[in-house]
Amino acid sequence: MSIADPARVSLLSLTPGGQELAERIQALWPVKCYCAEKYLKPGFTAFSGSFAATLAEAFARDEAIIVIGACGIVVRTLAPLVQDKLHDPAVLVMDEKGQHVISLLSGHIGGANELACQLAARVGATPVITTATDVNQICAIDVLVKQLGATMVDFREAVKVLNQALVSGEKVGIYFDPRTIAWLDLDLNRLDLRGLTQLKQLSEAGDCDHVLLVSMQQDLGEWSALPNAYHIVPQQLVVGMGCRRDLEPSLMAQIFAELLHERNWHPLALTQFASIDVKHDEPAILQLAQQYYASLSFFSAAQLNDSGWSGPESEFVRKTVGVGAVSQPSAWIISQGCLVGDTVKQQGMTFTFGVKKACYTW
Structure with missing residues (x-):
């Protein structure tokens, strides 16, 4: 089993x-x-x-x-x-x-x-x-979302509408954002897409009753503007973070929200934050993870030193917490080495993004 x-x-x-x-x-x-x-x-x-x-x-x-x-x-x-x-x-x-x-x-x-x-x-x-989708040998949208380790806005209502559309013979298209495919190493052949029409070009969406957009990005340009579009967001984005002691939680929340917007990450894509264990009681970090309904992991200085990450380090940080960097090795551990983009250092905070490639959940 x-x-x-x-x-x-x-x-x-x-x-x-x-x-x-x-x-x-x-x-x-x-x-x-x-x-x-x-x-x-x-x-x-x-x-x-x-x-x-x-x-x-x-x-x-x-x-x-x-x-x-x-x-x-x-x-x-x-x-x-x-x-x-x-x-x-x-x-x-x-x-x-x-x-x-x-x-x-x-x-x-x-x-x-x-x-x-x-x-x-x-x-x-x-x-x-x-169940009607199984009897008719077509995919179930809730199962597909589970396979992708994803979620959707108004999940319950969206699944109800889309599964009903599929069993009623309506045309449901699905578009996979190429960036998300690359970040997650998605093998579309492993997904149950029975009954769905895979779309490559926006022009192909015109005759669809509904369109599914699979992406970790917030804005997909013209695709996002489709009136009949539903966004499936793989929850595979992880963040390593560090900050100065007693940082104002509202400041961290503001800076992080701006960073998500700048990088076009969908907030629902967030699944895990990580930092060094001496920050286990830092209000700004705890509240940020809670705000995004994400899990939070803490690592010791020894674990971060042994993470396998290599890059610029700070002597000040090493003297303070026993390791030359916090956000980068934290993100390296929880993403298993799959970092995305440059580390951001701003107003006493450091953020490093990564993705979890092994997103299949069956």
Whole structure:
């Protein structure tokens, strides 16, 4: 199995026959198996009081859930817990004879459809997939966005409109910004683009009902001006940073926003900031990462010295924090050596950009 970590997958069986199937699955894929206490045997954990309580715990904790039992009981138990396709785990239901694997919930983003197909192949069952895009053998936009490690403005509504357009036979074009392809080493052959029309020239967009623009850039010129365009933004931009102590957070936010605008980076492309560990409590850095909903990593002086980055260093910085540069080696580490553009030094701040090339998430 490739799309779910076995440590975050629970399998719940309701009958002795279901336990036999669970043992077959566990031999192929070491998931954690649960059953009623009266059926407890080695390799299984007893329900936490009840099937419903155990299923609720797994729903809040796990990446995927497999239930060997009837769909009805699973639906009734989960109904009060379901949030939306962006947050719910994958839920699969199997009959105890192992004839069918039903993708019940979170088929696309949660990965239930793919997991159902993989599990069915392992146990010799038939996968049951009901999502319209899969039935019509066309791509799902939410899955494509996931494959790209990307996001979209108004993601939920955009996906709803675009998936409906595809299954309704409307023409949906897709344009990949050449700069983004180069930065990320995108292999378009690895993407599920079924049903989409790849566009090379703006003139080709004229007869499309909708156009997808895949780019880490904010402004794509005439492409951005299309009235029916949707922007898919790979979240692969990383930033190494350093600053003087007690820098005003509003100043850093202003300078950084201006820098993004100057370099035409889309704010949604940001995924990670990094700095030296002595800055772990620097308000300006903490607030900037929070503002852009990005993760934040800190490295020791030894780690930065051993990063593999080579370039100009500052003796003042070395005397202050034990390493001759902060932003460049920080960005080098989190981008695995894929830096983009020159380092910017301004008003006591230093920023170095990089990209994560390994953006595929399947």
